Every structure is written in C-alpha cells, then in structure tokens.
Amino acid sequence: MTSNFSRVRWVLAGLAALCVALVIAALISVALRPTAPLLPPNTPEGTIQRYVMAIADGDFAEAKGYVKNSAATGLCDPYSVDSQDLNLDLVNTSVNGNGAVVTVHFVESSSAFGSLLGMGNYPETFELSKSGNEWRITSAPWQVTLCTDEEMSGY
Structure with missing residues (x-):
C-alpha cells in the first residue's frame, strides 16, 4: 500500500509542477507581448x-x-x-x-x-x-x- 501512496504523491507533485510551469509560461507570454x-x-x-x-x-x-x-x-x-x-x-x-x-x-x-x-x-x-x-x-x-x-x- 505504501508504494501506491508513493506513486500518487509523485503524480500529484508532477501535476503541481506542470501547473506552475503553465502559469509561468502564461505570465512570460503576456509580459513579452510585442508592442x-x-x-x-x-x-x-x-x-x-x-x-x-x-x-x-x-x-x-x-x-x-x-x-x-x-x-x-x-x-x-x-x-x-x-x-x-x-x-x-x-x-x-x-x-x-x-x-x-x-x-x-x-x-x-x-x-x-x-x-x-x-x-x-x-x-x-x-x-x-x-x-x-x-x-x-x-x-x-x-x-x-x-x-x-x-x-x-x-x-
């Protein structure tokens, strides 16, 4: 049971990292929008x-x-x-x-x-x-x- 719990934590951590990366990418794209x-x-x-x-x-x-x-x-x-x-x-x-x-x-x-x-x-x-x-x-x-x-x- 511990191994399943460990996998779930890794998956959740990966999803959280992906969300943070998307937010950063969105902020950069808005900030670098050409005039x-x-x-x-x-x-x-x-x-x-x-x-x-x-x-x-x-x-x-x-x-x-x-x-x-x-x-x-x-x-x-x-x-x-x-x-x-x-x-x-x-x-x-x-x-x-x-x-x-x-x-x-x-x-x-x-x-x-x-x-x-x-x-x-x-x-x-x-x-x-x-x-x-x-x-x-x-x-x-x-x-x-x-x-x-x-x-x-x-x-």
Whole structure:
C-alpha cells in the first residue's frame, strides 16, 4: 500500500509542477507581448491608436484633438481608465466614403489566465468621419469616450 501512496504523491507533485510551469509560461507570454508599430496618423486605425495612447497617458487635451466637435468634452468616466491598461487589438476596419467603423478588441491584462484563454477580450467599435485628410472620432466605446461638459456634471 505504501508504494501506491508513493506513486500518487509523485503524480500529484508532477501535476503541481506542470501547473506552475503553465502559469509561468502564461505570465512570460503576456509580459513579452510585442508592442504594435505606430500606424500612419491619416488613417482611421492610426487616429484610434493615438487617441487611446493619449488617454492612457492621461493627456486628455491631445485626445480631444482626435475627436470631432471636441470643444467642450472631457473623459466620461476618468476612473475606468485608471483601473485598466487600455490594450487593444485591431479586428476590422470598414471605410465607406467619408465614414469608417473600426472594430477592436479591448484586452484586459489583469489576469494571466483570462488573457491567455481570451476571457478578457471583447469587441468594441469606434466610428470616425473624414474631414479633409484627417479622421476624427465621432463615437467611441464607453471605456474611452469623451463627453460634453453637461454630461460631465455628475463627476
């Protein structure tokens, strides 16, 4: 009976070691995720990339420059930006004349397992309009949307 107990302990120890190795591999893969190259500024994707980067850096004045009719806007929920990393992946871009819809996946990296299994990824869309040679955001997901001063009155 002692030999069976000994084998079970070795099997459990091996499974535990495997689990630890998987956790370490997941953490390393998330940490070593390559950064995206900076996209051209006169494209819908480049506009969104710079807009999200400005919000992540807390530079709301710069972020306003990427929004159409941004005269009296502020971040709707400034607390949500502090609580997340604002990583996103481009999924699809659809350009129709002077309008564009860009679908992205927001990637929550707060959990290695959630990120590894895709549980922290969810699609959102940005809507843009073209004015001259520049794209401006007309609608953004709630995580990074700018609002008018009236909408900000509750904050």
